[in-house]
Amino acid sequence: MGFLHDLQYFSLAMASLLICAVGVLVFYFWFSAFQLNLKLQRNGFSGPPPRFPMGNINEMKREGEKASHGAPLAMSNDIHSTAFPYFAKWRLSYGKVFVYWLGTEPFLYIGDPGFLKQVSNGVVMSKAWGKPTVFKRDRDPMFGKGLVMVEGDDWVRHRRIITPAFSSGNLKAMISLMVETTNKMLDEWTGQVNFDMHEINVEGDIIKNAAEIIAKTSFGMNHQYAERVFEKLKAMQVTLYRSGRLLGVPFGRLVYLKQTLEERKLGKEIDDLLLSIITARKASHIAEPPKDLLGLLLPDNHVNELLGKKLSPRELVDECKTFFFGGHETTALAVSWTLFLLAKQPKWQTLLREEIMEVTGGEPLDFTMLPKLEKMGWVMNEVLRLYPPAPNVQRQVREDIQVGDTIIPKGTNIWIDLVGMHHDPALWGEDVNEFRPERFKEDVLYGGCKHKMGYLPFGFGGRMCVGRNLALMEYKTVLSLILTRFSMSLSPNYLHSPTHLLSLRPSCGMPLILQPITPNHP
Numbered sequence: 001m002g003f004l005h006d007l008q009y010f011s012l013a014m015a016s017l018l019i020c021a022v023g024v025l026v027f028y029f030w031f032s033a034f035q036l037n038l039k040l041q042r043n044g045f046s047g048p049p050p051r052f053p054m055g056n057i058n059e060m061k062r063e064g065e066k067a068s069h070g071a072p073l074a075m076s077n078d079i080h081s082t083a084f085p086y087f088a089k090w091r092l093s094y095g096k097v098f099v100y101w102l103g104t105e106p107f108l109y110i111g112d113p114g115f116l117k118q119v120s121n122g123v124v125m126s127k128a129w130g131k132p133t134v135f136k137r138d139r140d141p142m143f144g145k146g147l148v149m150v151e152g153d154d155w156v157r158h159r160r161i162i163t164p165a166f167s168s169g170n171l172k173a174m175i176s177l178m179v180e181t182t183n184k185m186l187d188e189w190t191g192q193v194n195f196d197m198h199e200i201n202v203e204g205d206i207i208k209n210a211a212e213i214i215a216k217t218s219f220g221m222n223h224q225y226a227e228r229v230f231e232k233l234k235a236m237q238v239t240l241y242r243s244g245r246l247l248g249v250p251f252g253r254l255v256y257l258k259q260t261l262e263e264r265k266l267g268k269e270i271d272d273l274l275l276s277i278i279t280a281r282k283a284s285h286i287a288e289p290p291k292d293l294l295g296l297l298l299p300d301n302h303v304n305e306l307l308g309k310k311l312s313p314r315e316l317v318d319e320c321k322t323f324f325f326g327g328h329e330t331t332a333l334a335v336s337w338t339l340f341l342l343a344k345q346p347k348w349q350t351l352l353r354e355e356i357m358e359v360t361g362g363e364p365l366d367f368t369m370l371p372k373l374e375k376m377g378w379v380m381n382e383v384l385r386l387y388p389p390a391p392n393v394q395r396q397v398r399e400d401i402q403v404g405d406t407i408i409p410k411g412t413n414i415w416i417d418l419v420g421m422h423h424d425p426a427l428w429g430e431d432v433n434e435f436r437p438e439r440f441k442e443d444v445l446y447g448g449c450k451h452k453m454g455y456l457p458f459g460f461g462g463r464m465c466v467g468r469n470l471a472l473m474e475y476k477t478v479l480s481l482i483l484t485r486f487s488m489s490l491s492p493n494y495l496h497s498p499t500h501l502l503s504l505r506p507s508c509g510m511p512l513i514l515q516p517i518t519p520n521h522p
């Protein structure tokens with residue numbers, strides 16, 4: 001009897017303790033969010049009112065659902081209001097700079113390049129700005145402490161070690177592998193077309209092709225290994241996106257516990273696969289080891305020793321993951337969106353085919369020919385404007401930043417809306433949503449944008465994309481090979497619904513109708 005009594009007391013005490021602990025945590029999260037909101041308001045930043053503990057997530061979900069159930073986009077390039085409907089709506093009420101909340105995390109939305117310039121001016125990029133802690137935690141299985149997420153002195157060290165991998169000598173050596181891999185994909189397309197299967201989901205194949213290219217050129221991986229890493233990364237991306245929907249909400253990941261555990265498991269499996277590649281390379285003892293990305297990252301590399309502290313085994317794996325993921329999807333999406341736009345505008349297909357013929361003279365493509373493909377460069381820039389594969393850039397303020405009379409308080413996250421800026425008529429004019437590559441003819445860097453920070457497909461400042469030269473080279477190589485062998489039109493089964501799944505992608509793939517080009521039927 002006495003024992004039961006004690007047990008009752010004990011259970012009651014534990015329950016009270018638990019309630020108190022939850023109360024303290026709730027108060028802590030709510031109170032710190034409330035205080036930060038107050039500071040932001042005092043500094044003149046307004047925005048949609050947040051609700052504890054979801055912030056503005058519910059409204060974002062509602063707007064997203066409304067947009068996806070609305071009238072189809074009718075192939076329009078005016079994608080901001082459908083891919084990011086909540087931002088489009090809030091811009092109307094609060095302007096191009098406002099605060100919204102993911103859970104208890106405040107995000108300063110920036111869609112105004114003038115304001116962005118002021119914020120980034122004089123800021124030591126790697127010190128006063130970091131990457132949002134909430135994303136670092138969430139995307140840890142994908143990027144870990146790789147270059148995309150590291151900060152401060154670690155970022156400087158990683159960036160110095162990695163940059164030489166993109167020297168023109170190294171890039172030059174990659175082109176033959178790119179051509180070989182892409183031709184394999186195109187042979188498969190030819191096989192399908194010969195069987196009268198003219199409709200091909202090009203996006204899926206181009207993404208796989210790009211993954212194989214990065215696997216071979218940067219890590220010397222064979223096809224089977226590349227496919228395994230690729231499948232697991234893809235699965236992780238889907239899982240991450242699902243569990244990321246309560247981002248910033250205290251204990252939000254517990255709601256998606258199954259996905260969180262799945263994500264961890266996939267992360268560990270990818271780590272093991274990459275570790276085995278690293279171990280095999282270390283054990284290979286070749287007289288002249290390849291100077292690819294993996295070769296440069298390995299700890300006994302002379303370059304690393306000159307730079308001081310080497311990368312730890314954990315950092316090495318994270319860097320490999322970062323490059324495997326970051327290095328294939330963005331470029332592949334740029335090519336896919338290009339095929340979509342060229343399918344709609346056959347005139348540009350013809351112009352590019354003529355340019356390719358002029359530059360190559362019908363000979364196989366080589367590295368020296370790529371810079372001469374000028375029109376293709378304009379097309380790439382225009383595609384990256386309308387459909388930037390990396391649709392936003394995020395930062396977190398590590399120290400108070402003074403902008404004019406206002407202060408952005410320490411701890412505020414920053415969300416730079418590239419899609420919003422790239423589709424802003426005030427910056428580009430009334431034809432902003434038209435595909436007009438010639439706007440880059442006169443102004444090859446900014447396409448006539450009224451503000452230099454209004455066009456940022458590769459980011460800005462010290463953290464600008466380290467792989468942009470590789471991306472440019474791969475884009476031109478893959479696109480030239482495709483255009484030389486096929487012409488394309490849109491399939492009636494294509495549904496135009498660009499969506500945000502870490503990158504900006506077509507939500508239902510990209511089925512195109514392909515016709516082989518024969519010398520007699522260009």
Ligand code: HEM
Nearest residue numbers: 147148326327330331334390457458459463465466467471
């Ligand atoms: C069309 C293709 C590409 C686009 C549009 C793109 C876009 C971007 C953007 C916007 C950033 C800045 C992110 C930020 O500031 O937070 C970035 C950074 C980065 N990109 Fe790319 N990227 C592309 C291709 C590549 C390729 C091919 C690689 C590697 C092989 C790569 C690796 C990286 C890495 C490692 C960073 C982080 C750099 C740093 O923080 O120092 N990207 N990219």
